Amino acid sequence: MTANHNKSYKFIKSSGGISEYLLKKNGLTILLMEDHFAPVVTFMVTYRVGSRNEAVGYTGSTHLLEHLMFKGSTNFNKEKGNPIWVELQNIGAVVNATTWLDRTNYFELLPSKHLERAIAIEADRMRRAFLRDEDRQPEMTVVRNEFERGENDPFDVLDKNIWATAYQAHPYHHSTIGWRSDIENVSTERLREFYNTFYFPNNATVTIVGDFEVNNALKLVLNHFGPLSPSSHSIPEVYTEEPKQEGPRRFVIKRAGEAPIVGIAHKAPNGLHQDAYALQVLSQILGSGKTSRFYKKIVDKGLATNISLWNFPFHDNGLFVSYIFLTPDIPPEEVEKIILDEYEQIKEKGVLEEEIQRAKAKIKAATAFSRDGSYSIATNLNEAIALGDWTFYTTYLRRIEKVTKDVVQKVAQNYLNEDQSTTGYFIPVLSALPDGRQATRQVNGEYNRGE
Amino acid sequence: MSKSKTEQSAIATNIEDGVVIDGFRMISLKTPIEDIVTLQGSFLGGEVYSPSSNTAVAEITAEMLDEGTTKRDKFVISRMLEDVGASISIWAGKYRIRFKAMCLKKDVPLVIDILGEQLRSPAFNKTDLEPSIKRRIGDLKRSKEETSVRAMEAFLQELYPEDHPNYSVLVNKQIKDTGKVKESDLKKFHRLHYGLGNLIMVAVGDVDRSVFEKAIHVAFSGWGRSGLTIDLSGPIKAKRIRKPRATVVNMRDKTSADLVIGQPIGIDREHEDFLPLMIGHYILGGNFSARLMATTRDEEGLTYGIRSALGGIENGNDGYWYIWGTFAPELMEQGRESTLFQLNKWVDEGVTEEELAAKKTTITGTYQVTLATTGGLANRIMSIAERGKEMSYIDEFPQEICSIQLRKVNEVIRQYSNPKKLVFVSAGSIEVKGNQ
Numbered sequence: 001m002t003a004n005h006n007k008s009y010k011f012i013k014s015s016g017g018i019s020e021y022l023l024k025k026n027g028l029t030i031l032l033m034e035d036h037f038a039p040v041v042t043f044m045v046t047y048r049v050g051s052r053n054e055a056v057g058y059t060g061s062t063h064l065l066e067h068l069m070f071k072g073s074t075n076f077n078k079e080k081g082n083p084i085w086v087e088l089q090n091i092g093a094v095v096n097a098t099t100w101l102d103r104t105n106y107f108e109l110l111p112s113k114h115l116e117r118a119i120a121i122e123a124d125r126m127r128r129a130f131l132r133d134e135d136r137q138p139e140m141t142v143v144r145n146e147f148e149r150g151e152n153d154p155f156d157v158l159d160k161n162i163w164a165t166a167y168q169a170h171p172y173h174h175s176t177i178g179w180r181s182d183i184e185n186v187s188t189e190r191l192r193e194f195y196n197t198f199y200f201p202n203n204a205t206v207t208i209v210g211d212f213e214v215n216n217a218l219k220l221v222l223n224h225f226g227p228l229s230p231s232s233h234s235i236p237e238v239y240t241e242e243p244k245q246e247g248p249r250r251f252v253i254k255r256a257g258e259a260p261i262v263g264i265a266h267k268a269p270n271g272l273h274q275d276a277y278a279l280q281v282l283s284q285i286l287g288s289g290k291t292s293r294f295y296k297k298i299v300d301k302g303l304a305t306n307i308s309l310w311n312f313p314f315h316d317n318g319l320f321v322s323y324i325f326l327t328p329d330i331p332p333e334e335v336e337k338i339i340l341d342e343y344e345q346i347k348e349k350g351v352l353e354e355e356i357q358r359a360k361a362k363i364k365a366a367t368a369f370s371r372d373g374s375y376s377i378a379t380n381l382n383e384a385i386a387l388g389d390w391t392f393y394t395t396y397l398r399r400i401e402k403v404t405k406d407v408v409q410k411v412a413q414n415y416l417n418e419d420q421s422t423t424g425y426f427i428p429v430l431s432a433l434p435d436g437r438q439a440t441r442q443v444n445g446e447y448n449r450g451e
Numbered sequence: 452m453s454k455s456k457t458e459q460s461a462i463a464t465n466i467e468d469g470v471v472i473d474g475f476r477m478i479s480l481k482t483p484i485e486d487i488v489t490l491q492g493s494f495l496g497g498e499v500y501s502p503s504s505n506t507a508v509a510e511i512t513a514e515m516l517d518e519g520t521t522k523r524d525k526f527v528i529s530r531m532l533e534d535v536g537a538s539i540s541i542w543a544g545k546y547r548i549r550f551k552a553m554c555l556k557k558d559v560p561l562v563i564d565i566l567g568e569q570l571r572s573p574a575f576n577k578t579d580l581e582p583s584i585k586r587r588i589g590d591l592k593r594s595k596e597e598t599s600v601r602a603m604e605a606f607l608q609e610l611y612p613e614d615h616p617n618y619s620v621l622v623n624k625q626i627k628d629t630g631k632v633k634e635s636d637l638k639k640f641h642r643l644h645y646g647l648g649n650l651i652m653v654a655v656g657d658v659d660r661s662v663f664e665k666a667i668h669v670a671f672s673g674w675g676r677s678g679l680t681i682d683l684s685g686p687i688k689a690k691r692i693r694k695p696r697a698t699v700v701n702m703r704d705k706t707s708a709d710l711v712i713g714q715p716i717g718i719d720r721e722h723e724d725f726l727p728l729m730i731g732h733y734i735l736g737g738n739f740s741a742r743l744m745a746t747t748r749d750e751e752g753l754t755y756g757i758r759s760a761l762g763g764i765e766n767g768n769d770g771y772w773y774i775w776g777t778f779a780p781e782l783m784e785q786g787r788e789s790t791l792f793q794l795n796k797w798v799d800e801g802v803t804e805e806e807l808a809a810k811k812t813t814i815t816g817t818y819q820v821t822l823a824t825t826g827g828l829a830n831r832i833m834s835i836a837e838r839g840k841e842m843s844y845i846d847e848f849p850q851e852i853c854s855i856q857l858r859k860v861n862e863v864i865r866q867y868s869n870p871k872k873l874v875f876v877s878a879g880s881i882e883v884k885g886n887q
Contacts, residue, residue, distance in 0.1 A: 373823050
């Protein structure tokens with residue numbers, strides 16, 4: 001950093017080709033990674049707020065607020081003729097935002113010559129978003145339709161219930177989309193309060209990856225984000241902890257559908273915990289590829305169409321989940337027993353060294369592919385920021401390399417216990433599509449304009 | 452400011468394109484990314500070539516390529532790939548068998564070797580076929596739960612006769628046909644249709660072409676030839692829509708319903724009217740700032756998503772335009788009215804010069820963005836190759852978009868859209884009103 005604006009920043013550290021700076025005036029964190037492969041850049045703002053910061057009555061607020069953030073801000077809005085979507089999409093930007101348990105992110109993947117426009121828009125809406133009630137009302141039904149689309153899918157419903165059953169006190173209990181009645185009834189004032197609590201530069205990280213030059217990027221960030229003040233309050237911490245689970249939990253969901261799904265979850269440590277890496281290796285051994293234990297014992301036998309092991313690292317303690325999509329007419333109990341027997345086998349006898357090495361090779365290749373394109377890098381950093389340490393992304397492979405078969409056996413013994421488990425079945429009770437073609441009814445002429 | 456490497460020269464000039472062995476074309480592009488290679492390829496042998504007696508044969512033949520060869524057990528092959536973190540997937544598309552692979556640079560010879568063996572010498576064991584059939588039937592049955600799949604299936608059945616490539620085979624027929632497939636069907640299909648001739652492979656990333664060529668020679672030399680061609684001489688036409696038709700696919704326990712509205716257009720993607728019509732639909736419903744999302748979603752709050760686009764336009768087929776959106780069942784009526792209002796306005800009044808200019812920038816900018824990964828580049832190169840275009844088209848496409856005139860766009864909108872003869876399909880837990 002050599003330009004005049006260098007006094008405004010404090011260099012924090014570098015790791016894996018990524019450099020971290022702090023904008024001293026307001027506490028904004030900046031991550032930069034130059035890559036001139038293509039004339040394209042990804043600009044992303046990650047707010048350290050997600051659905052874990054919600055509670056009953058305003059579940060889904062982080063996500064609803066994310067939608068309202070596209071409805072305009074002081075300098076970018078319909079009235080001025082430059083609404084956010086139009087300003088960005090008209091220059092060819094891929095633009096969107098996502099909300100999850102631990103974070104909310106807004107991003108633009110765009111031709112690099114337009115980087116400043118993305119920076120200007122994100123800076124403007126960080127503290128100057130409109131958040132009007134007349135915008136919330138139509139957006140509520142939009143979000144409700146997003147919720148309804150999710151509810152259409154039996155897996156989505158099973159997954160929500162797994163988390164809601166496994167976590168009772170901790171806010172991971174509710175999904176990011178929230179409960180329907182909260183989506184419908186949360187007030188604009190509550191959303192604004194949420195915004196005025198969490199949307200500040202000192203609770204955000206700006207990530208720029210791709211075709212840019214560091215000094216110029218820092219100058220642009222300073223020009224647009226520099227005038228924003230930090231919060232006058234400290235950002236609230238989530239202090240709710242999940243009480244110890246003292247026995248297995250089970251549930252069944254019955255509705256129209258075609259084939260059962262089984263979900264078996266066990267409490268898992270937070271993503272930065274040292275045991276989390278061994279659990280990542282274990283999930284590869286159990287469920288990744290044809291060589292995996294569950295593929296051979298379940299899918300290859302025609303008992304299931306697919307298996308999915310879910311072990312995403314989160315800020316707080318999470319879940320290690322095996323989802324099995326059964327072929328029709330296979331009893332869920334039969335497959336549940338295979339899963340649990342395999343867990344016991346690993347707890348007793350451990351895994352093979354060749355399984356460990358194969359898992360590491362797959363993770364290594366996946367990590368290499370995660371560097372294909374600026375958006376992919378930025379989105380991986382986004383999840384690491386949510387965990388509380390962006391270097392999780394750059395040091396991940398090194399930590400995976402240290403995992404041994406003894407450690408994998410130990411984490412299986414520590415976490416895959418019945419008393420820490422939550423098991424859910426989706427059971428189809430009627431066909432979703434009664435009698436196929438017979439369900440289709442012709443309504444000739446009904447929709448004809450002018451007739 | 453340092454210049455990006457791809458900005459310094461056109462992409463096409465860096466592409467190497469040539470026949471490695473007779474009937475095997477390989478196109479490669481070395482990019483600055485280190486160590487990784489994205490590979491994809493295709494050849495004729497997809498769904499449309501299934502025998503008339505069983506619509507599932509082409510797809511299951513492709514699925515079984517991953518279930519072991521005459522030389523090696525499926526788990527031996529999987530272990531070889533997974534030990535180095537590589538993957539190969541093979542599936543049947545509408546016309547072409549498609550494959551994709553991802554691997555580190557050092558593992559290219561291994562991946563090509565296994566790919567060649569899987570394509571040339573599949574085992575088609577009965578013991579592997581039975582669970583494959585169970586899994587496929589399970590997937591097909593599970594697809595009955597999906598409102599979007601059911602809506603599009605009914606829509607295509609309304610538009611096309613059964614022998615048209617764009618027709619969607621009924622899910623119950625697919626299940627029945629899948630249950631009847633025998634290993635002898637697969638062996639016969641493979642023997643008759645798989646081989647060199649129209650095979651294209653694209654490799655992008657940290658590519659050393661000489662390594663590829665050597666590996667291809669070893670793995671594919673001596674493979675027989677495929678006699679398959681695409682018949683462009685007299686394609687079967689879409690049904691003639693004489694009056695509006697509305698179909699309701701009633702499903703249980705669905706909180707969101709899908710609506711599809713559209714018509715056949717009678718042209719394919721190589722027709723001179725295609726790009727003007729495509730950009731017209733982009734203005735109507737191509738992205739978030741397009742008319743339908745700006746009104747039906749953003750202003751009226753009726754849907755999470757609604758879009759407008761063209762489909763079924765490959766290989767000389769007379770395609771269709773469609774609008775697709777999701778609505779709560781109780782908002783379906785309002786959603787349909789809102790959609791029709793925008794559709795009619797679009798047809799009656801056309802689009803503006805300002806809208807056209809904005810979408811030209813959107814499409815060309817997005818195009819540039821999609822070329823920023825090895826996967827995006829490989830997709831584009833493969834599409835150009837399959838369409839029989841010169842590789843220079845990868846650089847010329849933006850100019851082609853920019854040359855489209857407003858008068859032409861509005862002319863084709865009116866020519867290919869008749870709001871008095873629309874096909875409507877909705878799928879979900881919907882109360883049917885009116886003339887049942």
